[in-house]
Structures are given as C-alpha cells and as structure tokens.
Amino acid sequence: MNTAPRPGSPTGLRDANRRRVVDAVRAGGAPTQAEIAVATGLAPATVSNIVRDLGAAGLLTAGDEVRAGRRVRAVRLVRGAGVVAGIDVGHRHLRVALADVADPSAAAGHPEPPGRSELRADLPDYHGVAEGLATAASLIDEALAQAGIRREALRGAVVGLPAPVDRATGAVGASGVLPGWIGVPVAGRVSEHLGVPSWVDNDATLGTLAEQRWGALREVRDGVFLKLSDGVGAGLVLDGRLYRGPDGTAGEIGHVAVDPGDRHAAVCRCGHRGCLETVVSTRTVTALLEPLVGAPLTVAEMVALARDGDAPARRVLADTGHHVGVALAGFCTVLTPRRIVVGGELAQAGDFLLAPLHAALEAAALPGTTRTADVVVAELAEHAPVLGALALALDRATTAP
Numbered sequence: 001m002n003t004a005p006r007p008g009s010p011t012g013l014r015d016a017n018r019r020r021v022v023d024a025v026r027a028g029g030a031p032t033q034a035e036i037a038v039a040t041g042l043a044p045a046t047v048s049n050i051v052r053d054l055g056a057a058g059l060l061t062a063g064d065e066v067r068a069g070r071r072v073r074a075v076r077l078v079r080g081a082g083v084v085a086g087i088d089v090g091h092r093h094l095r096v097a098l099a100d101v102a103d104p105s106a107a108a109g110h111p112e113p114p115g116r117s118e119l120r121a122d123l124p125d126y127h128g129v130a131e132g133l134a135t136a137a138s139l140i141d142e143a144l145a146q147a148g149i150r151r152e153a154l155r156g157a158v159v160g161l162p163a164p165v166d167r168a169t170g171a172v173g174a175s176g177v178l179p180g181w182i183g184v185p186v187a188g189r190v191s192e193h194l195g196v197p198s199w200v201d202n203d204a205t206l207g208t209l210a211e212q213r214w215g216a217l218r219e220v221r222d223g224v225f226l227k228l229s230d231g232v233g234a235g236l237v238l239d240g241r242l243y244r245g246p247d248g249t250a251g252e253i254g255h256v257a258v259d260p261g262d263r264h265a266a267v268c269r270c271g272h273r274g275c276l277e278t279v280v281s282t283r284t285v286t287a288l289l290e291p292l293v294g295a296p297l298t299v300a301e302m303v304a305l306a307r308d309g310d311a312p313a314r315r316v317l318a319d320t321g322h323h324v325g326v327a328l329a330g331f332c333t334v335l336t337p338r339r340i341v342v343g344g345e346l347a348q349a350g351d352f353l354l355a356p357l358h359a360a361l362e363a364a365a366l367p368g369t370t371r372t373a374d375v376v377v378a379e380l381a382e383h384a385p386v387l388g389a390l391a392l393a394l395d396r397a398t399t400a401p
C-alpha cells in the first residue's frame with residue numbers, strides 16, 4: 001500500500017496533475033474548467049479529462065450554474081466524499097487528526113491548515129507496533145465520534161514515524177532508531193487495523209511537507225525543516241521539491257556526529273557515539289536541569305523557567321541551540337538553504353534556542369552561505385508532522401482512484 005509513483009513517471013505526472021486540479025477547486029470554491037486551466041496552467045482537455053475521472057471516482061462534481069447572467073459549468077468537491085486521517089507516532093506520544101477531503105482549508109497556502117480535530121495520547125517509551133496501532137485506531141474512532149462522522153467515511157490514513165522509512169516497502173529502516181518498529185511493514189499493518197488504504201513516511205519529512213503547504217516554507221525553494229523533540233530529524237526542500245533520498249534516510253541530522261572522537265560521548269540508539277540526538281533530544285536536555293529542580297521537567301516548564309530569568313535553563317537552551325547550529329553548518333555550506341524552520345517540542349524555546357543556533361551557524365559555516373538563510377520557528381509548531389500526514393493522505397485520496 002505504500003508504493004508511491006516516482007515523480008517523473010507517467011503515473012507520477014498524472015497524480016501531480018490531479019492534485020493541482022483538486023487544489024485549484026479547493027482554493028477556488030467552485031471554479032469553471034476554464035478557470036481551473038488558467039489556475040493550474042494545464043491544457044483545457046487535460047482538465048476536462050481529470051474532472052471526468054475524479055467525477056467517476058466520486059470526488060468532483062460538475063454542475064450548471066448561472067453567474068452574472070451567464071450559464072457556466074462549475075466544478076466542486078463532493079461534500080461527503082470522505083475524510084482522511086493523519087497519525088504522528090513519536091517516541092513517547094501519538095497524535096491523530098482528521099480532514100474532510102472537500103475541506104477548502106486543505107488547499108495549499110490556506111492560512112489555516114485543516115485538521116482541527118486533533119487528539120493526542122502518551123505512549124510508553126520503547127512501545128511496540130501493536131500498542132501504537134491500537135492507540136491510533138482508538139484515537140481515530142474518538143475523533144470521528146466527536147466530529148459526528150461515520151467510520152465508513154474514512155478513505156485513507158498516513159502514518160508519520162520518527163525513523164527512516166523505505167518508500168518502496170513501507171518498512172521502518174533497521175537502524176535502531178525506533179526499536180519496537182524495525183522491519184515491520186507498517187503501512188500494511190495500519191491498513192489491516194483501520195480497513196482503509198494506508199501509507200507511511202518519515203515524520204520530519206511530513207513536517208516539512210506541512211510547513212511547505214501551510215507554514216513557514218511556503219514559496220521557499222531551498223529550505224530545511226528541523227524537528228527537535230525526543231527524536232531529532234530534518235526534512236529538505238531542494239529546488240522547490242521535497243527531497244527524501246533514495247531510501248528515505250535523507251535528513252537524518254539527529255545521527256550526525258557532533259563529537260565522535262569523545263570517548264565519554266553518549267552511545268546513540270543507532271549504535272554510533274556522539275550523535276546530535278544524544279546531545280539535544282528533549283529527554284537529554286530536560287535531564288540536565290532535573291537535578292537542580294528536584295523533579296521531572298517538561299519542555300514547557302523548562303522554557304517557562306528560561307522566561308523567568310532562570311540562568312541554568314537559559315544556559316541549557318543556549319548550549320542546545322549551539323550544538324544544533326554546529327551540526328547544521330555542514331548542511332548550510334553544502335546546500336545553501338534560504339530558510340531554516342525549527343519545529344518540534346523545543347521550538348517553544350524561541351530565541352533562547354534560535355539566537356545561539358544562528359550564531360553557531362554563522363561561526364561554523366562557510367562565510368556567505370548562511371548570510372541569507374533566516375532561522376525561524378515553525379508556524380505549525382509541534383503539529384507539523386500530523387498535518388503533513390494529513391497533507392499526504394489528502395493527496396493520496398485524490399489521486400489513488
């Protein structure tokens with residue numbers, strides 16, 4: 001279920017054109033086929049074929065209307081065409097969100113993204129697939145019930161995982177990053193569990209997609225999205241396209257060694273020593289302060305301490321930003337992104353983290369390459385991965401028929 005057409009293939013082109021038509025209908029309300037052709041740059045005959053095909057699939061409907069005294073044929077998304085689910089699996093949490101296929105806010109560039117029915121649950125550390133999927137299914141049922149939507153209306157689901165994902169098989173890469181899920185064909189398991197077509201992708205990649213569609217990477221041709229949470233990852237936009245790499249492992253910045261030669265550096269779950277994630281994951285960062293506070297600390301509490309002027313909290317956040325900046329400097333030198341978007345739980349720290357991050361970038365990267373890269377907080381905050389899962393599920397729902 002996870003097999004995605006390659007972007008340049010005939011199927012990839014057909015799907016891309018279908019997405020453009022559907023997006024033009026979402027954004028335009030009820031455009032005519034001529035207006036869709038103008039908005040998408042597609043030939044009128046192509047638009048006509050797509051409207052016919054998606055009409056047969058129950059997604060679009062074309063009907064006669066009178067506008068300004070003229071009879072026109074307006075194209076609309078079919079209300080009740082169904083909903084899709086986005087699922088974001090973290091190391092210690094899970095989020096789900098739903099979006100109506102016909103929701104106008106699903107249009108790229110819409111100021112308010114879809115998926116307002118988001119629900120969240122905590123998961124035990126090192127949970128397995130069965131536990132994660134059972135939690136996801138029950139949260140989806142709860143979200144559907146809250147929204148008054150029948151289960152049969154669910155058309156598809158996308159799962160984001162904090163691990164490399166093989167796009168061809170949908171299996172989690174065997175790198176130890178998400179131990180309970182290694183080698184499992186997650187998409188197939190989700191399909192069995194929910195009874196709908198399902199796909200799986202890396203969570204940082206999905207966060208990047210959401211920020212590209214509805215957030216801080218809109219109209220950015222070269223950018224980086226950083227997810228700084230328990231897991232640390234990045235997504236890349238290169239020349240306007242989301243770059244996954246051949247086997248889904250592009251952007252694994254959490255496993256860039258920041259100090260591989262240090263014998264005392266922590267051993268990472270990937271098997272290396274001194275990975276960025278061992279230094280800046282939320283659990284590491286909060287653990288630095290817990291002995292001083294004398295209690296378990298959340299990221300929000302740590303940021304509140306920093307805002308209140310607490311020197312140790314500010315120090316820990318500044319060091320965290322510095323380490324991320326050092327690891328990013330190589331990216332910036334090689335790829336020259338124009339914008340770096342900081343997401344994940346640590347994005348709450350704002351300038352306590354971003355200012356030292358930017359300073360470390362400036363100090364370590366090749367002079368000139370970071371001068372034009374701005375460093376900003378993700379607009380979609382910690383919701384970016386689940387919204388990206390929704391974005392991909394909406395794409396699949398409109399192209400799969």
Ligand SMILES: [Zn+2]
Binds near residue numbers: 254255268269270271
């Ligand atoms: Zn590692």
